Amino acid sequence: MTALSLDQASVIVDGALKYARENGLKPLAIAVLDARGAQKFFLAQDGTSLKRGEIALGKANGAIALGVGPRTLNKMALERPHFINGVALSVGGPVVPVPGGALIRDPGGNLIGVVGISGDTSDNDEAAALAGIAAAGLTAETGG
Amino acid sequence: MTALSLDQASVIVDGALKYARENGLKPLAIAVLDARGAQKFFLAQDGTSLKRGEIALGKANGAIALGVGPRTLNKMALERPHFINGVALSVGGPVVPVPGGALIRDPGGNLIGVVGISGDTSDNDEAAALAGIAAAGLTAETGG
Amino acid sequence: MTALSLDQASVIVDGALKYARENGLKPLAIAVLDARGAQKFFLAQDGTSLKRGEIALGKANGAIALGVGPRTLNKMALERPHFINGVALSVGGPVVPVPGGALIRDPGGNLIGVVGISGDTSDNDEAAALAGIAAAGLTAETGG
Amino acid sequence: MTALSLDQASVIVDGALKYARENGLKPLAIAVLDARGAQKFFLAQDGTSLKRGEIALGKANGAIALGVGPRTLNKMALERPHFINGVALSVGGPVVPVPGGALIRDPGGNLIGVVGISGDTSDNDEAAALAGIAAAGLTAETGG
Numbered sequence: 001m002t003a004l005s006l007d008q009a010s011v012i013v014d015g016a017l018k019y020a021r022e023n024g025l026k027p028l029a030i031a032v033l034d035a036r037g038a039q040k041f042f043l044a045q046d047g048t049s050l051k052r053g054e055i056a057l058g059k060a061n062g063a064i065a066l067g068v069g070p071r072t073l074n075k076m077a078l079e080r081p082h083f084i085n086g087v088a089l090s091v092g093g094p095v096v097p098v099p100g101g102a103l104i105r106d107p108g109g110n111l112i113g114v115v116g117i118s119g120d121t122s123d124n125d126e127a128a129a130l131a132g133i134a135a136a137g138l139t140a141e142t143g144g
Numbered sequence: 145m146t147a148l149s150l151d152q153a154s155v156i157v158d159g160a161l162k163y164a165r166e167n168g169l170k171p172l173a174i175a176v177l178d179a180r181g182a183q184k185f186f187l188a189q190d191g192t193s194l195k196r197g198e199i200a201l202g203k204a205n206g207a208i209a210l211g212v213g214p215r216t217l218n219k220m221a222l223e224r225p226h227f228i229n230g231v232a233l234s235v236g237g238p239v240v241p242v243p244g245g246a247l248i249r250d251p252g253g254n255l256i257g258v259v260g261i262s263g264d265t266s267d268n269d270e271a272a273a274l275a276g277i278a279a280a281g282l283t284a285e286t287g288g
Numbered sequence: 289m290t291a292l293s294l295d296q297a298s299v300i301v302d303g304a305l306k307y308a309r310e311n312g313l314k315p316l317a318i319a320v321l322d323a324r325g326a327q328k329f330f331l332a333q334d335g336t337s338l339k340r341g342e343i344a345l346g347k348a349n350g351a352i353a354l355g356v357g358p359r360t361l362n363k364m365a366l367e368r369p370h371f372i373n374g375v376a377l378s379v380g381g382p383v384v385p386v387p388g389g390a391l392i393r394d395p396g397g398n399l400i401g402v403v404g405i406s407g408d409t410s411d412n413d414e415a416a417a418l419a420g421i422a423a424a425g426l427t428a429e430t431g432g
Numbered sequence: 433m434t435a436l437s438l439d440q441a442s443v444i445v446d447g448a449l450k451y452a453r454e455n456g457l458k459p460l461a462i463a464v465l466d467a468r469g470a471q472k473f474f475l476a477q478d479g480t481s482l483k484r485g486e487i488a489l490g491k492a493n494g495a496i497a498l499g500v501g502p503r504t505l506n507k508m509a510l511e512r513p514h515f516i517n518g519v520a521l522s523v524g525g526p527v528v529p530v531p532g533g534a535l536i537r538d539p540g541g542n543l544i545g546v547v548g549i550s551g552d553t554s555d556n557d558e559a560a561a562l563a564g565i566a567a568a569g570l571t572a573e574t575g576g
Binding site: 338346369386 | 467
């Protein structure tokens with residue numbers, strides 16, 4: 001298993017910011033966690049609301065906790081809200097089960113981290129995450 | 145009341161693993177708690193996600209907390225979500241109110257522990273738990 | 289009050305990393321919070337331990353919580369441990385009352401954020417924070 | 433980085449139990465976490481007290497959180513109790529800063545997990561951990 005490097009995380013965040021700028025997205029909070037669930041990189045653009053960062057972190061933390069993409073977590077929450085509510089109360093840290101990020105896999109398919117973004121629509125947040133992961137030459141898994 | 149012994153817990157876990165192997169289940173986290181709610185045995189197979197263990201523990205902890213099988217807890221969460229949410233916030237430790245385990249009773253009917261499993265579907269997780277408890281010559285209570 | 293901008297936070301972090309590189313510090317986690325206590329910027333260099341980020345965040349969060357520099361918080365913890373322990377249990381989020389960061393003030397003396405760093409000795413962590421804040425043309429308050 | 437396998441964790445626990453049996457140790461709780469801080473293997477021998485497992489988990493969790501051996505954490509707690517108290521309140525999960533376990537490194541020196549044991553004296557707990565890690569052909573780091 002390769003560890004997600006700070007250089008890779010920086011490229012992911014820069015790629016997401018570039019996408020946001022070119023597409024006129026609202027101010028974003030962007031969180032990148034490694035495979036341990038530890039924060040590797042985080043930033044909040046000017047104008048983000050007080051707890052916007054927790055939403056971004058919650059998308060990332062929830063996905064890596066269960067090893068599924070944020071869209072899958074969203075679907076699970078719709079189908080079995082009591083299960084995902086239990087998960088949110090049980091795994092530690094924020095859990096926000098909606099789209100807006102992706103698991104990060106290395107070329108060998110190993111899970112090496114996760115991105116969570118919040119600030120614009122869930123779809124736009126996700127598009128920014130995908131742009132960032134592609135910029136780093138890594139594979140994104142949004143689930144579905 | 146007989147106490148759940150480490151030997152019994154080992155037989156339960158081995159029986160669950162045997163079932164999982166023979167039926168091609170995904171990697172499992174398996175938690176066995178004694179009648180006090182204390183962890184007696186836990187293992188996570190290779191490939192389990194970051195917080196899979198907390199899900200298994202949450203199934204077991206929630207069931208022993210109220211003294212009902214996981215299926216009963218699941219039903220309660222569907223019928224009275226505010227109650228089980230309050231329980232989850234109140235009892236300490238993880239609570240995940242879905243099937244995938246069983247209370248363990250001795251031949252006299254005494255509650256001596258609980259098994260929680262997570263990794264495959266809830267039904268398959270439960271089937272592995274039942275196989276393990278049967279291998280130990282004990283009685284499983286899944287609720288319903 | 290001027291708000292701490294993402295540009296300023298980036299300059300602070302880059303300045304701290306430059307100091308760390310030039311002085312051979314161990315891998316650092318660097319956290320910058322704004323005046324609301326919201327994360328503005330965070331990164332963990334390659335090789336940081338699992339919860340190193342929480343230590344950096346705890347230095348920053350504790351200082352901004354009480355509006356005192358980390359050295360003052362450290363002194364308070366030594367003189368009145370029951371008080372700082374109560375604070376840690378009460379304010380939400382991590383609190384680690386040791387040196388290794390600084391409050392950030394704008395040219396008018398307004399509190400606009402805080403830096404917390406962890407990875408090397410507390411003194412070296414603090415020196416990196418001071419280098420970063422100076423690079424941004426802002427004023428650091430370590431307390432004492 | 434090699435991931436700690438369940439087979440390796442099993443060998444470590446069996447080795448610790450063998451040492452305990454041969455040296456007449458009191459009933460032990462034994463916890464093995466992987467590099468993510470996730471539980472890989474846990475068991476409590478018959479006769480362990482209600483929260484003995486949390487002590488074992490706290491030794492392991494505290495060491496992996498900071499990436500130092502339990503003896504180093506013990507020393508830090510003696511020298512700077514307010515620091516380790518802050519860490520304990522900030523990192524999530526139990527933290528018990530006393531000897532009785534060791535970080536686990538692979539032949540390449542990579543940190544792949546941690547063992548925490550509680551039940552007998554700290555020195556005996558540690559000796560059992562070292563016997564287990566040696567049985568798996570891995571390297572133990574107790575700190576000091």
